Amino acid sequence: xxxRCEGITKAFQGVxxxxxxxxxxxxxxxxxxxxxxxAGKTTVVNILSGAMTCDSGREFIGETEVxxxxxxxxxxxxxxxxxxxxxxxxxxxxLENMLVAPAHQAGDSLVNLLFRPALVREQExxxxxxxxxxxxxxGLYGQRDLRARELSGGQKKLLEIARAVMASPKILLLDxxxxxxxxxxxxxxxxxxxxxxxRGVTVLMxxxxxxxxxxICDYVIVLAEGRTLATGRLSExxxxxxxxxxxxxxxxxxxxxx
Amino acid sequence: xxxxxxxxxxxLVTASVLAISAVGLSLQFGxxxxxxxxxxDFMALGAFFAYVLNNQVLHLDIWVALVIGSVAxxxxxxxxxxxxxxxxxRKFSKSHYVLIVTFGLSLILLNLQYSIWGAQVRxxxxxxxxxxxxxxxxxxxxxxxxxxxxxxxxLAVHTMLKTTRLGKSMRxxxxxxxxxxTSGIDTKRITTITWFLSGSLAxxxxxxxxxxxxxxxxxxxxxxxxVIFAAVIVGGVGSIYGAMAGAVLIGLATEISAAFINPSYxxxxxxxxxxxxxxxxxxxxLSRAGTT
Amino acid sequence: MVYYVFTxxxxxxxxxxxxxxxxxxxxxxxxxxxxxxxxxxxxxxxxGVFSLPNGAGTGQHYILGLGLPFPVNLLLGGLAAxxxxxxxxxxxxxxxxxxxxxxxxxxLSLVLYDFCNNYVSLFNGADGLYNVPExxxxxxxxxxxxxxxxxxxxxxxxxxxxxxxxxxxxxAPMGRTFRAIRDDEVAAAALGKDVFRMQLKSMxxxxxxxxxxxxxxxxxxxxxxxxxxxxxxTFVVFAVLIVGGAGNNIGMFxxxxxxETLLIHLPAFLPEIPGHPGLIxxxxxxxxxxxxxxxxxxxxxxxxxxxxxxxxxxxxxERQDGDPATDAAGLAAVHAAAGLRGGQ
Numbered sequence: 001x002x003x004r005c006e007g008i009t010k011a012f013q014g015v016x017x018x019x020x021x022x023x024x025x026x027x028x029x030x031x032x033x034x035x036x037x038x039a040g041k042t043t044v045v046n047i048l049s050g051a052m053t054c055d056s057g058r059e060f061i062g063e064t065e066v067x068x069x070x071x072x073x074x075x076x077x078x079x080x081x082x083x084x085x086x087x088x089x090x091x092x093x094x095l096e097n098m099l100v101a102p103a104h105q106a107g108d109s110l111v112n113l114l115f116r117p118a119l120v121r122e123q124e125x126x127x128x129x130x131x132x133x134x135x136x137x138x139g140l141y142g143q144r145d146l147r148a149r150e151l152s153g154g155q156k157k158l159l160e161i162a163r164a165v166m167a168s169p170k171i172l173l174l175d176x177x178x179x180x181x182x183x184x185x186x187x188x189x190x191x192x193x194x195x196x197x198x199r200g201v202t203v204l205m206x207x208x209x210x211x212x213x214x215x216i217c218d219y220v221i222v223l224a225e226g227r228t229l230a231t232g233r234l235s236e237x238x239x240x241x242x243x244x245x246x247x248x249x250x251x252x253x254x255x256x257x258x
Numbered sequence: 259x260x261x262x263x264x265x266x267x268x269x270l271v272t273a274s275v276l277a278i279s280a281v282g283l284s285l286q287f288g289x290x291x292x293x294x295x296x297x298x299d300f301m302a303l304g305a306f307f308a309y310v311l312n313n314q315v316l317h318l319d320i321w322v323a324l325v326i327g328s329v330a331x332x333x334x335x336x337x338x339x340x341x342x343x344x345x346x347x348r349k350f351s352k353s354h355y356v357l358i359v360t361f362g363l364s365l366i367l368l369n370l371q372y373s374i375w376g377a378q379v380r381x382x383x384x385x386x387x388x389x390x391x392x393x394x395x396x397x398x399x400x401x402x403x404x405x406x407x408x409x410x411x412x413l414a415v416h417t418m419l420k421t422t423r424l425g426k427s428m429r430x431x432x433x434x435x436x437x438x439x440t441s442g443i444d445t446k447r448i449t450t451i452t453w454f455l456s457g458s459l460a461x462x463x464x465x466x467x468x469x470x471x472x473x474x475x476x477x478x479x480x481x482x483x484x485v486i487f488a489a490v491i492v493g494g495v496g497s498i499y500g501a502m503a504g505a506v507l508i509g510l511a512t513e514i515s516a517a518f519i520n521p522s523y524x525x526x527x528x529x530x531x532x533x534x535x536x537x538x539x540x541x542x543x544l545s546r547a548g549t550t
Numbered sequence: 551m552v553y554y555v556f557t558x559x560x561x562x563x564x565x566x567x568x569x570x571x572x573x574x575x576x577x578x579x580x581x582x583x584x585x586x587x588x589x590x591x592x593x594x595x596x597x598g599v600f601s602l603p604n605g606a607g608t609g610q611h612y613i614l615g616l617g618l619p620f621p622v623n624l625l626l627g628g629l630a631a632x633x634x635x636x637x638x639x640x641x642x643x644x645x646x647x648x649x650x651x652x653x654x655x656x657x658l659s660l661v662l663y664d665f666c667n668n669y670v671s672l673f674n675g676a677d678g679l680y681n682v683p684e685x686x687x688x689x690x691x692x693x694x695x696x697x698x699x700x701x702x703x704x705x706x707x708x709x710x711x712x713x714x715x716x717x718x719x720x721x722a723p724m725g726r727t728f729r730a731i732r733d734d735e736v737a738a739a740a741l742g743k744d745v746f747r748m749q750l751k752s753m754x755x756x757x758x759x760x761x762x763x764x765x766x767x768x769x770x771x772x773x774x775x776x777x778x779x780x781x782x783x784t785f786v787v788f789a790v791l792i793v794g795g796a797g798n799n800i801g802m803f804x805x806x807x808x809x810e811t812l813l814i815h816l817p818a819f820l821p822e823i824p825g826h827p828g829l830i831x832x833x834x835x836x837x838x839x840x841x842x843x844x845x846x847x848x849x850x851x852x853x854x855x856x857x858x859x860x861x862x863x864x865x866x867x868e869r870q871d872g873d874p875a876t877d878a879a880g881l882a883a884v885h886a887a888a889g890l891r892g893g894q
Contacts, residue, residue, distance in 0.1 A: 092733065
């Protein structure tokens with residue numbers, strides 16, 4: 001499923017956070033969204049996922065225009081996102097967090113609850129099985145009955161991703177999935193994202209760690225001052241003078257581990 | 259036409275009462291970031307302090323009693339904040355616990371006042387003043403004093419906010435509390451002062467409400483609370499000047515409408531305006547951008 | 551003595567219903583409904599005017615007056631409260647966040663109170679409705695005295711029915727979605743939940759319960775007037791909820807027992823203190839406020855805290871707590887199971 005946007009702008013009290021962002025996120029690939037701080041990356045992700053509206057511009061998921069759709073409708077269309085500061089549903093258990101994710105649950109309707117309890121129970125059991133398998137993979141099975149607010153920072157990040165995957169997304173927007181996470185966990189998360197690509201999920205991730213970008217991303221979009229500066233493979237972009245000046249130029253040796 | 263100008267006069271008086279209370283509420287909300295649902299009861303308590311000084315114990319002149327009573331209420335508000343509200347606000351990150359606490363405080367204060375003074379209607383001891391003609395308006399001396407108090411207080415608040423260091427610190431805290439804290443502003447001291455101001459303004463407005471209505475019961479403030487809320491929301495939450503503008507609008511609208519509809523419902527008009535404002539322009543007349 | 555006990559029993563089960571209604575709005579969905587008592591009043595008034603015969607000649611002024619039997623009048627009262635909630639939700643819920651919603655709702659409560667007090671032709675103004683027919687009394691030939699225990703039992707049965715429905719809702723995906731919205735609206739929306747629609751659902755269900763609770767009140771007492779529902783009364787229901795334990799049906803029952811029965815109604819049977827009419831009542835209300843604050847400070851989860859829903863309760867098979875599958879095959883299997891599209 002493809003994702004693209006044209007001419008997105010967004011201003012806050014007269015200051016343009018995004019000022020003409022246009023790009024095509026390649027299908028079934030892992031794309032990085034990079035750029036200096038304040039370039040508008042998180043704002044763009046917020047707009048694309050429907051958490052914010054844009055002042056002008058258009059957005060398309062597949063062939064459908066979804067400009068300024070609210071976030072729940074965009075999520076129903078198959079675009080899931082994670083947040084930079086994990087937004088776990090604190091009062092719910094880890095398992096319950098996962099169970100919120102699937103769309104179209106029989107138990108959402110009062111009629112089904114009252115008159116078809118067996119159907120609801122069975123579907124819940126199926127979802128729970130799937131959820132527990134995912135939790136196992138992501139290493140959170142032991143925490144399944146803990147309230148989500150009791151998890152450690154790294155565990156919360158894993159839950160964010162696992163929960164988004166539970167919803168069977170076609171497009172996944174990750175906002176700095178590796179931020180504040182120890183190196184071993186970075187590798188693990190990288191592995192999960194690579195496998196998602198194998199499953200045909202289009203991934204767009206905001207990432208500052210160019211090492212990670214180099215290792216797992218196929219394509220890079222560079223944002224600076226709210227505008228698309230350049231797009232292409234990381235190796236090409238290193239040759240691009242504008243990009244180097246705006247962003248890569250700040251790094252002495254982009255290949256060295258941070 | 260005579261009736262119209264009469265209503266305008268009353269409207270200005272109501273607007274004066276509203277302005278004082280709306281600003282008191284807004285100042286406190288701007289700093290603490292939660293609404294004090296007990297504000298109406300603060301008003302009534304301030305009025306009762308004045309009543310005690312005016313009609314029960316010392317038999318002071320009403321205006322003197324007003325000043326002393328309001329200062330007392332300011333102190334009371336500071337104590338209440340230190341003992342109850344601030345600890346709860348610190349303990350819970352989700353605002354709705356504090357809101358429930360202020361709701362509970364409202365109940366406690368109301369019933370405490372009922373216990374002490376009972377439910378019967380009380381009156382201030384004050385001279386009946388003759389009505390004066392000011393242009394097309396017909397106002398009594400007391401009403402003019404009330405309006406004068408409001409104008410003086412509004413100017414004082416405006417001056418304080420714009421020119422003094424205290425005012426600037428308050429505006430900073432209201433805009434961005436974390437930044438204010440790290441910039442070396444003594445947030446605890448500012449909060450204390452804000453509660454004192456809010457409490458005193460509540461005391462003043464409660465007393466002048468009693469003066470303009472002509473009577474006083476423990477529930478007077480609470481029943482007036484939604485009109486204050488209407489003024490604050492219509493003017494734009496978070497904006498002091500919005501509160502003033504909202505007060506004038508709501509004050510005039512309620513009194514002028516009383517000339518056309520059954521006067522028992524004139525305060526309810528404020529609610530209708532609130533709903534209309536919500537439907538048409540939810541951010542209010544002069545709201546700050548970025549307030550949710 | 552008998553009616554004394556059964557009166558307490560009635561209020562216990564009635565406030566149990568009211569607490570369940572507020573719980574689905576506040577405990578589950580996180581909506582601070584400070585106008586709750588207004589919905590209870592609507593239920594009471596409408597049940598009243600559906601039960602009373604046509605107004606002319608009774609000396610009271612009110613709308614409708616259809617003389618319908620129990621339980622039709624009660625259900626219609628609940629429905630009326632629900633309709634009112636619909637309107638309120640459309641106007642206020644859609645546009646406002648917690649603080650401001652609470653302001654508007656409490657204002658609504660005050661205005662509604664004011665309005666019913668003044669507009670006599672609606673529900674008889676400050677006098678309120680009275681002589682509301684007691685359900686089944688004529689049919690079963692009940693005297694005034696035997697009606698009280700009878701109706702207390704009827705209320706208990708109704709509340710148990712409503713409890714059954716509520717526990718289904720709370721355990722189910724719907725309840726879970728409510729709690730997700732309560733915990734983090736933005737995250738819930740990002741997961742595909744239509745926040746407004748779910749909040750609306752919770753308001754509607756909760757108001758229906760409020761209306762039923764109110765309808766039972768007027769049928770028990772035979773009368774209902776504004777003094778019964780000053781806005782502060784909403785706080786008492788919040789106290790029942792919070793003291794007992796929000797988000798937990800057993801907790802609500804405990805809360806109703808403690809707050810409503812013990813604190814509010816028991817002292818009502820104490821003798822008046824001479825020279826100070828109503829002092830006990832005032833003191834009582836203040837105590838409820840103090841108790842709530844103490845509970846919020848020392849034990850905010852209430853007497854009976856919200857119960858965790860454990861994985862085992864879903865009927866899944868046992869697993870070992872193993873190492874995470876980091877190899878490609880393991881990951882592939884799991885993601886395939888998660889329903890993601892097949893890859894290369």
